Amino acid sequence: MKAGNNMKIAGKTMYVFVLLTITMVMRLAGNTSSGLVMTVGDSSVLTCPLKGNMTMLTWKIMPKAGGPCTLVYRVDTNVTHRTTCSDNINWTFRAGLPPALEIRQVGTAQEGNYSCEAATTEGNFVTRYHLTVLAPPRLSLSCDEQGSPVCEAAAGKPPAQLSWVPEGSSTAEEKCHDNGTVTVLSKFTACSTSVTNVTTCMVSHPAGNWSQTIACCPSEKTNTNIFLYACIITCVLIIITLLAVIYYFSLHSDRPCHKTKPPEIAPVHSQQDDTMEVEPYTTYVQKENVIYNSVSDLTVGQNLPQDQCPGT
Structure with a gap:
């Protein structure tokens, strides 16, 4: 356990030593880095610290949006050169000071990394900026x-x-x-x-x-809409309830339906039918009368004296 802890402590010590060494080398080489925060619409000037007499100065810009931008200044020819840089980024010259980079009315498109590389008689110096642009809502x-x-x-x-x-x-x-x-x-x-x-x-x-x-x-309007929705819902519930009641009674009705028998209609007899029914009886009576008369005549004829003939 102790050996493992000693190894961890030794590893951390070595890590810190390496970081300190890198920091010292960067300082000796003239490398510096810093963060810069600006608000949309503000203007600022970025400087490039150096030692000795400057022979050439170069700014390299890597914005988050768009392509890279480069500005170069040569002291011996006093000539500046720029490539694909926006119009609000340019050189600014001040008496007794090295050229600086000026950003006028910064926008969100200018956010990114800015690097200044200066070549002097005492060496090369590099200064880096990370520009953050704030946009107030x-x-x-x-x-x-x-x-x-x-x-x-x-x-x-x-x-x-x-x-x-x-x-x-x-x-x-x-x-x-x-x-x-x-x-x-x-x-x-x-x-x-x-x-x-x-x-x-x-x-x-x-x-x-x-x-x-x-x-x-x-x-x-909100209150009116709420009242209207409440009325619609109430009406729908009433209709559903009525339909449910009707459906319930239609399912649970046990009494069979009896069809009423139509009343019997008495036959209608016409006077002609009565006459037809009476005529056979009349004929029968007439025949009976004829027979009766014939018998009567016969009887009467039998009771008469022999020397008298009927009908003479």
Whole structure:
């Protein structure tokens, strides 16, 4: 265990020694590096420290967006040369000082690495800058259709941080742009919709802090829409209930349906039918009478004296 710990300590000591050695070599060679932070629209001058008499100075720029840029100045010919550099980057000459690099009204496109290489009678010196460009967001505060406060921090770099006073629930979304900026949109959810809500949007950003206050009232249109939706839902529920009741009774009805028998219709007898029914009886009576008369005649004829003939 002790041997392992000793090895770890020796490794760390060697690592620190190497770092110190590299730092000393870079200082002896005249290499320096520093970070530079600027805000969109600002101007700045980048210098290149050196020792001895300068013979040539070169600036190499590697922006995050776009191609590299190079500016060269030769002392012996007093000639400057530049390639593919934006118009707001140029040389600046000051009495008694080496030429410097001037950046006027910096934009997000100028963010990147800047390297100055100076050749002098005492050696070569290199100075490096890492330029970071901040874009302050544009703050706007408004009320939406529902009467909720909406805070927007547009085109900020880096993205802004939004907060609300008083504290409450909120939803935030970000939209990235091609130039590296980000728009942050935050919507505050009011605790009450029956009273006026006074809220303050706080914006925190490396380029500065801002705040705005607004009073939003509940939207009458929102209340109307809620009432309309409630009526529609109620009507739909009533219709569904009625249909369910009708369907229930149709399934649970056990009584069979009896068809009523139509009343019997008495046959209609016409006077002609009565006459036809009576005529056979009349004929029969007439025949009976004829027979009776014949018998009577016969009987009477038998009771008469023998010397008297009937009908004479």
